[in-house]
Amino acid sequence: MSRTFGTALRLTLLSWAMFGLGYPLLEVGINQLAFPGAANGSLVRVNGQVVGSRLIEQRFTGDGWFHGRPSAVHMNPRLSGGSNLGPSSVRLARHLAARRARLVARHPYLAGRQLPADMITSSGSGLDPDITPANAYLQAPWVARARGLPLAMVRHLVARHIRGPWLGLFGQARVDVLSLNLGLKRIIARARHARMAP
Amino acid sequence: MSQAAFWQIVLELLAAGALSVPFGHYLARVFQDQKTLLDPILDPIDDLIYRLIGRDVVSQAMDWKGYAVNMLLTNLLMGLLIYVILSWQGHLPGNPLHFPDVDPFLAFNTAASFITNTNWQNYGGGSTLSLFSQMAAITFPMFTSAATGFVVAIAFFRALAPARDKGYKLGNFYRDFVRVLTRVFLLPCLFITPILVWAGSPETLTGMVTAHLIQGGVQHIPMGPVADLEVIKHFGTNGGGFFNANSAHPFENPTPLSNIIETLLMMVTPMALVITFGRMVGNRKLARVMYSIMASMLVVALFIAVIAEQRGTPLLAHVGLMQHAGGGQMGGNMVGKEVRFGITQSAIFDTVSTAFTTGAVNSTLDSYTPLGGMVSLVQMMLNCVFGGKGVGVLNFLMYGVFAVFIAGLMVGRTPEFLGKKIEKREIVLASLALLIHPLIILIPTAWSLMAPYGAHSLGNSGSHGLSEVLYAFTSAAANNGSAFAGLNGNTPWYNVSLGLVMLFGRYASIIFMLAIAGSLAAKPSVQETIGTLKTDTALFGGFWFATIVVVGALTFFPGLVLGPIAEFFALYAHHALSGVVR
Numbered sequence: 001m002s003r004t005f006g007t008a009l010r011l012t013l014l015s016w017a018m019f020g021l022g023y024p025l026l027e028v029g030i031n032q033l034a035f036p037g038a039a040n041g042s043l044v045r046v047n048g049q050v051v052g053s054r055l056i057e058q059r060f061t062g063d064g065w066f067h068g069r070p071s072a073v074h075m076n077p078r079l080s081g082g083s084n085l086g087p088s089s090v091r092l093a094r095h096l097a098a099r100r101a102r103l104v105a106r107h108p109y110l111a112g113r114q115l116p117a118d119m120i121t122s123s124g125s126g127l128d129p130d131i132t133p134a135n136a137y138l139q140a141p142w143v144a145r146a147r148g149l150p151l152a153m154v155r156h157l158v159a160r161h162i163r164g165p166w167l168g169l170f171g172q173a174r175v176d177v178l179s180l181n182l183g184l185k186r187i188i189a190r191a192r193h194a195r196m197a198p
Numbered sequence: 199m200s201q202a203a204f205w206q207i208v209l210e211l212l213a214a215g216a217l218s219v220p221f222g223h224y225l226a227r228v229f230q231d232q233k234t235l236l237d238p239i240l241d242p243i244d245d246l247i248y249r250l251i252g253r254d255v256v257s258q259a260m261d262w263k264g265y266a267v268n269m270l271l272t273n274l275l276m277g278l279l280i281y282v283i284l285s286w287q288g289h290l291p292g293n294p295l296h297f298p299d300v301d302p303f304l305a306f307n308t309a310a311s312f313i314t315n316t317n318w319q320n321y322g323g324g325s326t327l328s329l330f331s332q333m334a335a336i337t338f339p340m341f342t343s344a345a346t347g348f349v350v351a352i353a354f355f356r357a358l359a360p361a362r363d364k365g366y367k368l369g370n371f372y373r374d375f376v377r378v379l380t381r382v383f384l385l386p387c388l389f390i391t392p393i394l395v396w397a398g399s400p401e402t403l404t405g406m407v408t409a410h411l412i413q414g415g416v417q418h419i420p421m422g423p424v425a426d427l428e429v430i431k432h433f434g435t436n437g438g439g440f441f442n443a444n445s446a447h448p449f450e451n452p453t454p455l456s457n458i459i460e461t462l463l464m465m466v467t468p469m470a471l472v473i474t475f476g477r478m479v480g481n482r483k484l485a486r487v488m489y490s491i492m493a494s495m496l497v498v499a500l501f502i503a504v505i506a507e508q509r510g511t512p513l514l515a516h517v518g519l520m521q522h523a524g525g526g527q528m529g530g531n532m533v534g535k536e537v538r539f540g541i542t543q544s545a546i547f548d549t550v551s552t553a554f555t556t557g558a559v560n561s562t563l564d565s566y567t568p569l570g571g572m573v574s575l576v577q578m579m580l581n582c583v584f585g586g587k588g589v590g591v592l593n594f595l596m597y598g599v600f601a602v603f604i605a606g607l608m609v610g611r612t613p614e615f616l617g618k619k620i621e622k623r624e625i626v627l628a629s630l631a632l633l634i635h636p637l638i639i640l641i642p643t644a645w646s647l648m649a650p651y652g653a654h655s656l657g658n659s660g661s662h663g664l665s666e667v668l669y670a671f672t673s674a675a676a677n678n679g680s681a682f683a684g685l686n687g688n689t690p691w692y693n694v695s696l697g698l699v700m701l702f703g704r705y706a707s708i709i710f711m712l713a714i715a716g717s718l719a720a721k722p723s724v725q726e727t728i729g730t731l732k733t734d735t736a737l738f739g740g741f742w743f744a745t746i747v748v749v750g751a752l753t754f755f756p757g758l759v760l761g762p763i764a765e766f767f768a769l770y771a772h773h774a775l776s777g778v779v780r
Contacts (some may be wrong), residue, residue: 020338171454
């Protein structure tokens with residue numbers, strides 16, 4: 001028995017060293033060399049400064065930007081998670097109705113319209129970086145008005161940022177809000193530049 | 199159901215099925231000590247490991263008791279190691295965010311959870327554990343707990359194999375364990391991790407990055423060695439996430455492609471093990487019958503879940519959300535789901551995850567529609583819709599022993615299974631294995647609901663609150679690990695009770711099944727005669743399926759009626775009535 005105990009102990013320590021340390025550290029080494037961008041969190045830099053991760057939702061407020069989905073964790077990546085409210089939850093019904101009312105109060109053209117499902121529901125991670133194309137198009141009028149841009153131009157911007165499902169089938173068409181807003185920023189800079197030129 | 203949803207289900211099932219066949223044959227070769235292509239690379243590695251852990255112990259054949267004792271001993275040592283690492287993580291290196299030691303209740307729950315392949319998480323991944331703990335106390339048992347379930351199944355298969363010259367021996371636990379680790383898990387994990395990283399999953403030793411956001415303010419983004427954990431989390435049907443949101447978190451599951459890779463990883467080994475069973479016991483027709491029953495149950499579950507989630511709920515329609523897909527949005531119940539997966543990839547993932555008892559989720563099950571959530575609950579109650587690594591097929595065989603016994607009584611023949619007589623001892627052991635599952639689910643559920651310290655943790659009220667508790671104990675007993683996560687499980691009561699349920703659910707049924715294996719292995723094979731009840735026919739398959747459904751339904755139906763079914767009717771009735779009033 002003491003002999004098998006020794007074997008069990010050595011197996012425990014050996015497999016711990018192999019799979020608890022060796023395997024993760026080896027993968028870190030390989031992937032830091034092979035895919036440094038993705039391995040370090042797909043960070044987005046503007047003028048050398050990290051402005052966020054392409055994969056992590058960040059908060060946009062005001063009419064001048066496209067907005068991501070509501071978040072049950074206030075877009076805090078240190079938490080992450082959904083509301084976990086059940087399908088018949090009264091609190092869920094109240095949250096959704098309140099979010100809808102806030103949207104309609106700011107943008108009366110939404111009154112009485114059916115909204116895309118992702119517009120006022122919170123995501124599973126609370127960090128969902130994407131919105132649906134329908135959601136983005138619905139936001140285009142207020143962004144265009146606030147920025148003084150032609151609506152067609154903003155809609156074109158949205159269209160350029162749509163990523164289809166994988167192989168045209170798996171998953172869902174989506175628009176990454178951070179890239180979309182960075183694209184918007186570039187358009188505005190260009191427009192300003194064009195106005196200033198003679 | 200849309201065409202796109204239909205084809206996503208069908209193509210993913212076909213892909214998993216196509217992978218499982220050659221993989222199952224490969225596994226059979228590995229555990230029957232036949233030659234495989236990888237031998238020249240892996241034989242020297244295995245030899246080295248055997249030498250390090252004790253070659254003489256590795257070369258002994260074990261009877262069922264020896265196998266069980268060594269399995270328990272190894273698991274106990276590993277569990278203690280995990281407990282110690284978690285309890286001292288504040289004093290250990292690799293803790294860039296300076297997380298404190300994990301408290302004893304939570305450390306017990308987590309150690310029990312990961313050593314039993316459950317991966318129930320009462321801690322918030324990204325906000326509790328150091329990077330060292332994530333590697334040394336989480337990634338490590340993901341390999342070993344999966345290997346444990348795996349080798350037990352292999353030992354059981356050996357007991358039923360014909361023409362064995364080893365008497366009642368089941369093989370050597372240590373040898374099987376090492377071979378699973380090196381020949382089954384190691385290479386796929388090494389090669390699939392870079393694919394996930396390429397898709398966007400981080401793999402770094404940086405604990406956190408601070409971003410200065412576009413509109414001002416900062417965001418602290420935790421990361422770490424995520425991708426390597428993700429691969430074994432799914433391949434070993436483990437399910438414990440690096441982050442709180444599990445596979446819904448964009449770092450754990452960045453794209454639809456990564457979602458499909460993770461789904462297939464969950465499915466392939468439990469499916470392959472059925473084929474391995476057929477080869478090892480020398481009856482591939484029986485394996486085909488079993489495979490067909492399990493696959494049919496899975497297909498039904500997938501379709502119900504996807505359709506239920508796509509239909510949405512009256513509550514969502516009432517607040518003016520689009521419920522039908524089209525026009526650049528997906529409709530349906532998007533509460534707790536991610537846009538990149540939409541309804542279909544979310545429902546497929548969570549359904550597969552509860553069928554194969556992985557327990558990873560890419561959308562919050564607590565917010566699923568009553569029927570969509572019930573699908574997951576029922577699959578864990580049956581615990582044999584392919585099921586987890588090894589234990590799923592064992593549970594299915596346990597139902598098979600019952601089916602043989604009942605059918606034998608009905609037609610007045612001696613029950614036989616694969617040429618072995620099923621007698622009193624086997625039936626008693628199988629009954630114990632069967633009964634322990636409802637006992638450790640229903641009694642703690644009732645206790646929690648009656649006690650103030652239990653009911654206080656509920657995140658939702660009414661039927662849904664009952665579902666939350668029922669789900670928690672079902673998930674723990676089935677060693678699944680998914681949750682209706684509104685329930686706050688991080689209290690002394692739930693940490694201890696769920697921890698104990700996980701340990702019982704795991705080891706009690708494994709020991710009973712090994713005991714059956716030992717008893718069957720010792721019996722001489724009976725010659726098949728014209729009077730033998732054939733078990734490898736579609737007719738008997740139907741009977742087997744009926745046994746599973748009847749036994750499962752009788753045991754759990756009352757709980758389901760009080761939980762999801764009541765909620766379903768309440769939800770629709772409430773909105774129908776309030777519509778009339780307005």
